[in-house]
Amino acid sequence: MVRSRNARAVAHLGIACALTIFLGACGSTNLPSFSSSPSVAPEPLPEVPATIRSDEIVGRWGLASFQNPSDRARTEAAARAQCKQPYVIGAGSSGGVIMHLADQATPLELRLKGSPSGKNYIGPPGPAGAEQDREIVSFDGRVLITRFIDKDAGLRYGNMVYVRCAPRA
Numbered sequence: 001m002v003r004s005r006n007a008r009a010v011a012h013l014g015i016a017c018a019l020t021i022f023l024g025a026c027g028s029t030n031l032p033s034f035s036s037s038p039s040v041a042p043e044p045l046p047e048v049p050a051t052i053r054s055d056e057i058v059g060r061w062g063l064a065s066f067q068n069p070s071d072r073a074r075t076e077a078a079a080r081a082q083c084k085q086p087y088v089i090g091a092g093s094s095g096g097v098i099m100h101l102a103d104q105a106t107p108l109e110l111r112l113k114g115s116p117s118g119k120n121y122i123g124p125p126g127p128a129g130a131e132q133d134r135e136i137v138s139f140d141g142r143v144l145i146t147r148f149i150d151k152d153a154g155l156r157y158g159n160m161v162y163v164r165c166a167p168r169a
Helices: 002-026 069-084 151-157
Strands: 059-066 087-091 097-099 108-114 120-123 134-139 143-148 159-164
Touching (some): 059 069, 143 151
Antiparallel strands (some): 059 087, 087 097, 097 108, 108 120, 134 143
């Protein structure tokens, strides 16, 4: 009987140690919660309207790009010369514009999005300044300059210069 009491005490002590180690590990890992309270998702930020309207950029555009800011004037002239084969920005069915995303052959309806910082973006639905967006660097009604947010696309395409083509006579 003495042996069985000692064996039982050692077994209880072993179980207690194992539970202590297990419960100690619970505090440092992310185990699923079994509580009945639902997790609360953060509220989405309110959408900021762009200061440029979609209808302002719909039309026919000459398109060129530059990497070096000192090439901007030459690139605008090159874009103007592309009006023989214009890039067409169409009106989308839900208020956006029809344009290409980086490296996509098929144009999609994209949205003009504003940001709290005052910058404007063109991209798929979602927060402004997302990876697939392009920032509108400048726009004066005749010349639109954009830059892709994605670093790789930005390096490959540079600053995209759109020069509005004259309307057909």
